[in-house]
Amino acid sequence: MAFDEQASGVYAIAATPFHPDGRLDTTSLDRLTDFYLGCGVTGLTILGIMGEAPKLDAEESMTVVRQVVKRSTVPVVVGVSAPGFAAMRSLARGAMDAGAAGVMIAPVPSLRTDDSIVAYYRQAVEAIGEDVPFVIQDYPLTLSVVMTPEVIRRIVADNPSCVMLKHEDWPGLEKISALRRMQTEGKLRPLSILCGNGGLFLDFEMERGADGAMTGYCFPDMLVDVVRLCQGGERDHAHDLFDAHLPLIRYEQQQGVGLATRKYILQKRGVIASDAQRKPAGGLTAAARAEIDYLLARLARFDPRADFSGAAAAE
Numbered sequence: 001m002a003f004d005e006q007a008s009g010v011y012a013i014a015a016t017p018f019h020p021d022g023r024l025d026t027t028s029l030d031r032l033t034d035f036y037l038g039c040g041v042t043g044l045t046i047l048g049i050m051g052e053a054p055k056l057d058a059e060e061s062m063t064v065v066r067q068v069v070k071r072s073t074v075p076v077v078v079g080v081s082a083p084g085f086a087a088m089r090s091l092a093r094g095a096m097d098a099g100a101a102g103v104m105i106a107p108v109p110s111l112r113t114d115d116s117i118v119a120y121y122r123q124a125v126e127a128i129g130e131d132v133p134f135v136i137q138d139y140p141l142t143l144s145v146v147m148t149p150e151v152i153r154r155i156v157a158d159n160p161s162c163v164m165l166k167h168e169d170w171p172g173l174e175k176i177s178a179l180r181r182m183q184t185e186g187k188l189r190p191l192s193i194l195c196g197n198g199g200l201f202l203d204f205e206m207e208r209g210a211d212g213a214m215t216g217y218c219f220p221d222m223l224v225d226v227v228r229l230c231q232g233g234e235r236d237h238a239h240d241l242f243d244a245h246l247p248l249i250r251y252e253q254q255q256g257v258g259l260a261t262r263k264y265i266l267q268k269r270g271v272i273a274s275d276a277q278r279k280p281a282g283g284l285t286a287a288a289r290a291e292i293d294y295l296l297a298r299l300a301r302f303d304p305r306a307d308f309s310g311a312a313a314a315e
Helices: 026-038 058-071 085-098 114-128 149-158 173-184 202-208 220-231 235-252 258-268 286-300 309-314
Strands: 009-013 043-046 076-079 102-105 134-138 162-167 192-195 212-215
Touching (some): 009 220, 102 162, 202 220, 212 220, 235 258, 235 286
Parallel strands (some): 009 212, 076 102, 192 212
């Protein structure tokens, strides 16, 4: 299961299922893993921001890692971001020992200068080991750390174990073009670029040179289809499918209720037993659930994967 600078396709950002009382739901975790694999993803990313990683203790994190890695038939990337390097190293080494393909590292929010960002990643690699392939998570909207293309180039040049950029800048299309231009000019070595932000800009990100998506939209099978169509040159078909999902993607991108929306739909798809989040967490009001159901009904006119009328009638 190769995980390197040639990685492409869709690496699904996996949710973490919980029981209503906050316990890990390991039965749903197996079902969730199988679901992602059945959607055709080329990789899985666990313990990310949308995977509620900060709400897990160290033992729970390793429980999730071991269970997913054991069941998966595709590379598994583990989010190991932490305030300190001791915790990052412990989880990274534990994950790799369990069979993970690599790790994802986000910068701490306190970083403000280009040099401090570059130094942080150099120190992170020293902590986890130069033998661990890693992903840069570039997510300024949440982390408040702005990485220019030149900063990313410096991080990649300094650290041969960096194999991928998770691109979540917004707006970010020009950044993808700038990075690919650097590669054409010989200033940047090969680097996989997978995009996040719920897939909100995936249609044009692919056209700018992205290799695929690393995000957690509740229809990962649609993301797989869009990436395949884009790579196959079927531009209009890709945009038609993407556009049909765009209202739901937009709804899922709301701050505060995005994960609740995602889990609600995953529950409706029969993937997880409960849409519970571990506290502290927000939930969906009855009005929000009705809006999501309306969006799903509209989407089902174009994509039958969103049609839950049969399941609803059976209930």
